[in-house]
Amino acid sequence: MTDRALLPTGLEDVLPIDAQHEASVVDHLMHTFASMGYDRVKPPLIEFEDNLLQGSGAAISAQTFRVMDPVSQRMLGIRPDMTVQVERIATTRLINAPRPLRLSYAGQVLRVKGSQLRPERQFTQTGIELIGSDAHAADCEIILLAHEALSKAGVKNLSVDLGLPALVPAICEDLNMDQQTREDLRMALDRKDAASVKALGGVAANLFAQLLDSAGPASHAIAMLKKLDLGGKAKELRERLINVYDLVKSQAPALSITIDASENRGYEYHTGVAYTYYAKGARGELGRGGRYVAGSGEAATGFTVFVDSLMRALEKPDTPEKVFLPFATPSQEGARLRADGHIIVNGLQEVPDEQAEGLRMGCSHIFLNGNIVALSR
Amino acid sequence: MTDRALLPTGLEDVLPIDAQHEASVVDHLMHTFASMGYDRVKPPLIEFEDNLLQGSGAAISAQTFRVMDPVSQRMLGIRPDMTVQVERIATTRLINAPRPLRLSYAGQVLRVKGSQLRPERQFTQTGIELIGSDAHAADCEIILLAHEALSKAGVKNLSVDLGLPALVPAICEDLNMDQQTREDLRMALDRKDAASVKALGGVAANLFAQLLDSAGPASHAIAMLKKLDLGGKAKELRERLINVYDLVKSQAPALSITIDASENRGYEYHTGVAYTYYAKGARGELGRGGRYVAGSGEAATGFTVFVDSLMRALEKPDTPEKVFLPFATPSQEGARLRADGHIIVNGLQEVPDEQAEGLRMGCSHIFLNGNIVALSR
Known part of the structure; x- marks a missing residue:
């Protein structure tokens, strides 16, 4: 027999008063989302694995626990992420609901293995999806709502980093760059390795170097990005970023914003502006999101909170009086x-x-x- | 590829406004539990299967999904029930917490197969455990708190059925009845099959017939149970039932109570008074609980809500104004x-x-x- 106190690596019993604290934080987040018309949905913990692994789900296929379903005799996956499920609901069961469609969710997800940085294998995930609008106002709504939800949950010194993960691939496409060089270049950019970027950039070496240098506080980044010599798709993407930034800035002048238009990591399926939230002194991202194209072909954007990172960024609650x-x-x-x-x-x-x-x-x-x-x- | 809208049998997407309604009902229940000092814990969705299947968990072993853990190279079970996990927490991680220990929980559980009556394979479960007290006041607290929580969640025409599942086994033991007859008799009693009960009861045929007749409204049942000629353990159990009933009645005179001391089904591990909640017109039990002995040897009692049954007993919420x-x-x-x-x-x-x-x-x-x-x- 197993020692009863022993749990598998990366799984834990959350005890009083932490379990209550987490539930109450999730409740606060969901309440903020609901106040902007985001309606809650609740997909199942397990479903057919090929449905779970579509779109952005493919990237975490190796992280998905699978079980045989004795009823259907088919493989089921335990969800490693809820955003794919919510997008599935939006584009199937709710395909006839009026657009733009606003949905929210909260639940548990499981991963086969933790990482060195995040050894946990079970996470609480909560977030929002806004499906069926390509407007800058949609990006702005998500960015500001995420900021408000995290602030109201108690996060101090929040900042948001805006990215444009499709920009580098678009420039590479314009340059007709070969696949291997593209991958090496993207990795070099993600590592902020200026020397390799210069070596790999070819005729556009200066452009990529400037892009790398542009990363930083928003006003600096926007000024530098405006100077880049871009064409076609890349130029459109830059316009979108600048427009979204201007809209956010006009509605929330005090918001702390950085911009890194050179980063790709983890945003492979994003097609427009991406958003990542950090809190000074807290380890890791508190949440992230961005624009993508839903399975239905609809323009969509969303934001997901990593509740474990969020909890680490919050002060411990007081013991309640009894x-x-x-x-x-x-x-x-x-x-x-x-x-x-x-x-x-x-x-x-x-x-x-x-x-x-x-x-x-x-x-x-x-x-x-x-x-x-x-x-x- | 699977049709994206297709989910495995017994699993569902809960849509607006039902998902919000369920979350808010669970929140109400947890809030009521917290007001009596029940502290929330959150066990993981999966753990080593032999830990999940201890005690009352053994009964639903066949209902447990299993996955191989590539980290520990051991089998994990996806929890089919949370009460075993909470009892595990109480008797391991919280073994040194002061007794009686009051814990609450809420979460999702998965079953391999649904039944004809309940085709669902994923349930929301929420409940309380009170560990380390053998007092009648502990049973009374659980019975009244469960009643209050369900009432505040909006259930109308609630009634509680008190049982004494260890009574029939105790009488059989006193009679030195053989194993096969015991099992047949218990099944006959559960089926309310008076003829078989009489045939199987041997020298105690009349006693079992009276026991069967006693089932019904509490005042009738208590009067009949007092007349039974019982000894030893059986007599003690009856005393406990009467004492708990008297205490509940004195604190909540208006509560609708029935008593069935002949029933066993589903309460195999209960050692004292068991409680089952029903609502007039609603299908199935809304929740159940009762006294048991924890893995630590401590006297314990608890109550668990079947949130799916509860939701069916509630009126549909109004569409929120926007x-x-x-x-x-x-x-x-x-x-x-x-x-x-x-x-x-x-x-x-x-x-x-x-x-x-x-x-x-x-x-x-x-x-x-x-x-x-x-x-x-």
Whole structure:
């Protein structure tokens, strides 16, 4: 037999008061999303694996647990991500719902292996999708709503990084660059390896070097990007980024924004502006999103929160106050205290010292002779 | 490729507004549990299968999806039930927490196959466990808290059925009945098959017949149970049932209670009073619980809600009202409306007829010239 306390690597029991804290943070996020008309959907934990692995799902195929379904005799996957599922709902079951369609979701996802940076294999994921609009206002809505949701959840010193992951591929396409050079160049750009970028960039070596240099605070980046000699698709992408940035800036002048138009990593299926949120001092991304094309061919954008990273960025909550009710306190007294918002803990048997018992039970207060009295050690 | 809209049998996409309704009901239940000092825990979706299948888990072993863990090279089970996990947490990670320990939980569980009555294979489960007290007041707390939580969630015409699943086995033990007869008798009792009960009951045929007749409204049942000629363990169990009933009745005189001390089905591991909740007109049990012995040897009791049954017992929620904000409405107006509790839907581009657009988007109202105006078709 396995030691009962032993859990597989990367899986954990979340204990009081952390489990409550996480639930309440997710609740706050969902409430903020709902206030902008994002309606909640709840896809199943498992479904046919080929449906799970479409579109952006293909990238995490190797991270998907699979089980045989004795009912259908087919392979099912345990979802490693919910965004593919929500996009599936939008483009099948809700294909006739009016556009733009706003959906929100929250749930658990599982991964086969953790990484060194994130050893966890189960995550809470929550987010929003906005399907059927190509407008800059749609990007702006998502960027500002994500910012508001994270701020209201308690994150301090938030900043958003805007990216344009399709830009480098578009420039490479214009240059008719061969596949191997493209890949090497993209990796060099992601590593911020200026020397390799220059070596690989060919006739556009200067352009790529300038692109790399443009990464940083938004005003600097926008000024530099405007100077780049771009054509065709790349030029359109730059216009989109600048327009979205201007709109966001006009609605939220105080927002801390950086721009890195050279980065690709993890955004392979994004077609327009991508957004990544960070908090000063917190490890890793708190969430990310961006524009993509849904399975239905519709323009779409969305944002997903990595709740584990978010929780690490938040202060630990205070232990809630609890009022101990000595054994045989009339039940209507307890009901009254709870109606007033108190958490009560019933004594279940007579004890010699009720105050000591309240303390032992971890209560901050005791109900004595009709009064709430603080307990002190 | 699989049709993207196709889900495996027994699994579903929960859509607006049902997904929000379910989340809000679970939230209400958890809030009620928290008000009595039940602290939330969150066990993982998967863990080593032999840990999942201990105690009451053994009964649903065949209902557990299993996956190979490439990290530990061992079999994991996807939880078919959360109560075993919570009991595991209580008796391992929280073994040194003060007793009685009050824990709550909410999450998704998966079953390999549905039944004809309940074709679903994924359920939302939520509940409470109270570990480390053998007091009648503990049973009473759970019974009344479950009742309150279900009532506050909106269930009408609730009733609770109290059972004593260990009673028949205790009587059989006293009679030194052989194993086959015991099993036949228990099945006959569960089927309310009076003729078979009489035939199988041997010297105690009359006793079992009376026990069967006792099932019904609490006052009738208690009166009949008091007349039974019981000894030893069986007598103790009856005393416990009567004491718990008296305590519940004194604290909640209006509660609708039935008692069936002859039933066993599904309560194999319960050692004392068991509780099952029904609502008039709603299919199936809304939840159940009862007294058991935890893996640590501690006296424990708990209650679990079958959220799918609960949702079927509730009225459908109203569609929430939404206010359409025509394109380019200043964002601070939206912020103000949301601060006042309104749900807003931003127009993302100019349209010729904003009222028609608001209607098309499913909004009940539109924000025009600083006012919220009802939209009518």
